[in-house]
Amino acid sequence: MTEERPMQIGELAERTGLSIRTLRHYDEIGLLRPSARSEGGFRLYTLDDESRLLLIRRMKPLGYSLEQMGELLAVVDGLEADPRDETLRARLADIRTEARERREELRRKAAAADEFVAQLEAR
Known part of the structure; x- marks a missing residue:
């Protein structure tokens, strides 16, 4: 090693x-x-x-703020110290759900941008 x-x-x-x-x-x-x-x-x-x-x-x-990033990192650090902490595990699950929602919103925006570009290219 x-x-x-x-x-x-x-x-x-x-x-x-x-x-x-x-x-x-x-x-x-x-x-x-x-x-x-x-x-x-x-x-x-x-x-x-x-x-x-x-x-x-x-x-x-x-679109996470620096404060939100810090919160996530605190959760991750806390779970590394105590993987059985149910409060932190629940918070991580909430963050995961929120991240999926944000990703879906970003996907919708990207699709709208693709449509816009396609319209411009058709002209």
């Missing part, structure tokens, strides 16, 4: 398609804190941090 090499912020930004500015903002508001810092004070991220960031990125197109 190979030891995981921590990533600096630029590498994480490149791997996830998000800007360094966004990553710094997420750190400032507590949405995604780096796992460590180098001796020089540089943010260092792990693959787990990258996975968390990708979860955040996937919430963006569904």
